[in-house]
Amino acid sequence: MGGQPRYLWVADQLRGPILSGDIVPGSRLPSRSRLARIYGVSEQVSRHALRLLVTEGLVEARTGSGYYVRSVPEFYSFSRTDRSSGAGVAPLSREDLGTVRESAANTIARRLTIRDGDPLYRTRCLGTADGVPVALHTSWEPAALTQGTLRTPEHTDPGTGVLDRLGATGVIVDRVVEEVEVRPLREPEATLLELAPGLPVLVVERTHYNGQRPVETSDLVGSVDHCRLLYRLSVARPVTRGPAQRRRPRG
Numbered sequence: 001m002g003g004q005p006r007y008l009w010v011a012d013q014l015r016g017p018i019l020s021g022d023i024v025p026g027s028r029l030p031s032r033s034r035l036a037r038i039y040g041v042s043e044q045v046s047r048h049a050l051r052l053l054v055t056e057g058l059v060e061a062r063t064g065s066g067y068y069v070r071s072v073p074e075f076y077s078f079s080r081t082d083r084s085s086g087a088g089v090a091p092l093s094r095e096d097l098g099t100v101r102e103s104a105a106n107t108i109a110r111r112l113t114i115r116d117g118d119p120l121y122r123t124r125c126l127g128t129a130d131g132v133p134v135a136l137h138t139s140w141e142p143a144a145l146t147q148g149t150l151r152t153p154e155h156t157d158p159g160t161g162v163l164d165r166l167g168a169t170g171v172i173v174d175r176v177v178e179e180v181e182v183r184p185l186r187e188p189e190a191t192l193l194e195l196a197p198g199l200p201v202l203v204v205e206r207t208h209y210n211g212q213r214p215v216e217t218s219d220l221v222g223s224v225d226h227c228r229l230l231y232r233l234s235v236a237r238p239v240t241r242g243p244a245q246r247r248r249p250r251g
Contacts, residue, residue, distance in 0.1 A: 089127025
């Protein structure tokens with residue numbers, strides 16, 4: 001063990017078999033007292049080791065039952081660089097929750113650079129896998145952009161991309177700004193995702209621009225256990241010079 005704290009050493013002895021699959025998901029781990037006997041440590045040390053594995057997401061504690069190896073979650077990658085500008089909840093199954101008109105306020109008004117009280121459209125859809133909610137997508141758009149046309153979020157197919165829908169009205173999206181954060185889950189997000197408020201969730205805040213004007217903004221909120229973001233970035237290659245180009249002219 002060297003200078004390593006004993007609880008870290010005990011956690012290492014359990015983590016390796018869990019990650020390799022030698023201890024399969026759903027297996028019940030030895031009790032704190034039994035772990036203490038197996039590894040020749042105090043029960044306090046074994047307790048700290050188990051709590052560390054719980055914090056790492058490898059083990060779950062079940063009240064009155066003990067500690068169990070967690071199942072490996074299935075991850076879903078959300079492409080952020082596709083033609084549809086990363087909108088919606090693909091690759092999950094989409095459940096449309098509808099569009100409503102409401103008044104802009106606070107954060108959303110600032111994100112869209114409109115005044116508090118200005119009318120906007122709010123559209124929500126839920127991403128599910130085998131009927132289980134995984135991600136929630138909410139978008140806000142100033143009503144002034146498309147009202148009076150058949151290209152409002154209320155009138156178009158929910159699966160229509162924002163670039164194509166706004167482009168049909170002459171509003172060309174030419175810039176996208178995206179920020180990613182992890183924050184506690186809020187209501188009513190928690191109710192829709194069937195998760196407890198306060199759990200950490202992945203949030204992608206995305207805003208579409210026409211020039212300097214924001215024309216739509218959205219939040220993609222997903223479980224950190226299931227959601228990953230996929231970015232494909234092009235890298236410019238350095239220009240290479242041939243032998244003739246590298247020769248210096250003779251003076």
